[in-house]
Amino acid sequence: MLRAEGLKHSFGAVRALDDISFTVQSGQTLAVFGPNGAGKTTLLKVLAGLIQPQRGRAQVDGGRRAIGWIGHQPQLYAQLTVRENLRFWASLYDVSVPAELLSRLGLEEHAGRPVRALSRGLVQRVAIARALLHDPTVLLLDEPFTGLDRVAAEALSRLLAQHGAGGRATVLVTHNVEEGTGLATHVAFMRAGRFVHFAPRAGRGPQQVGEEYRNAIA
């Protein structure tokens, strides 16, 4: 469903990706943990086709149409309403906004409000709706929990769990081991552009993964 083979990419002297290879099958969720500057966002952008790697290749079955992206920036227009934003993005995917999407995310009563008038948690919910409106089979998540309160974070976790249970693939990059581990079927630790650990989660809890992460990154 998603393959990365020998990815290498540098920004000047900074090596952002250094020989990264992995595969994510349908139903799997890979959580990539790493400190700031480890190359996590670059990895996601390469997988999405937003950056052409200098070496190696990334392939997503179904191409760009199959990808849904949720980042810490919502990719929304602040002056437009929630409905106008979703209609615009839906038009680029040649779909209409699924009727149940707004209600599923609790956005019905906010549909006519401009995005700039919404709280951070609500904006993130709209960003999730934007990412899911074309029913993607691969979700790429870049620090999706940033700025969310506990309730919103739990709601997002539930949604992502449903996504994985529906046989889709997810790659999540974050520095927050607590929030990422619960969703993951596979775990990777990233440092200076390299995977220093990549394995199935195999029943490990956030505490154990966190300890292993700290040891690997130290």
Added chain:
Amino acid sequence: MPLPDLLRHSWSVAAKDLLVEFRSRTAILSVAVFVVLVLVVFNFGRDPTAVSNVDLAPSILWVTFTFAAILALNRAFQLELENQALDGLLLAPIDRSSIYVGKLVANLVFVATIELIGVPLLALFFNVRVLPYLGPLVALIALATVGFVAVGTLFSAMTVRTRFAELLLPVLLLPFMIPPLSWAVLATGRLLAGRPLSEIVGWLNMLAVYDIVFVALALLLFPATVNE
């Protein structure tokens, strides 16, 4: 990608840009004020006994449009950086040329609105007759505008991720604007002086060729310019 899909996606991008501008009205208001101020300053700063209005008006008109258009073009891709919407556009399964065409259409509507304000003000302040030549004048302004907005939209995309985008855009764009602007100024001068249309046909043809060449080049180059 089939042409109907490209046009549909282009229209989506253009309509979104115009709706965003309609909601905020910040750019159009500031540029409209700029146009009025420039024309007022030139009106009071000129010496009517030194140069006739008909000789002076074309240069002032096009200088005003040039700088107003640069202000407008600067914002074309800036709004996509807010909340990283540009990444969303690049991720969408659309031909990247449709992003360019959509931006070009929105910028043309924006600059045309400025020109709609500027031409009557020029006629008022400089006491030049435009109504008898309105048809050819509109065609001339449209041909010149398409050319420099086409180049400006491309350069706006190229410079938007740089640190000095607002400075870099005019530096890159102005040399490319010299040919269409000089043809437009010369042709406008002939029109306002009441010369026969046959005298400006050559410049109109040159402007049309410039438009075709640079729109085609921009369509070709745009996908490469937006890659990170």
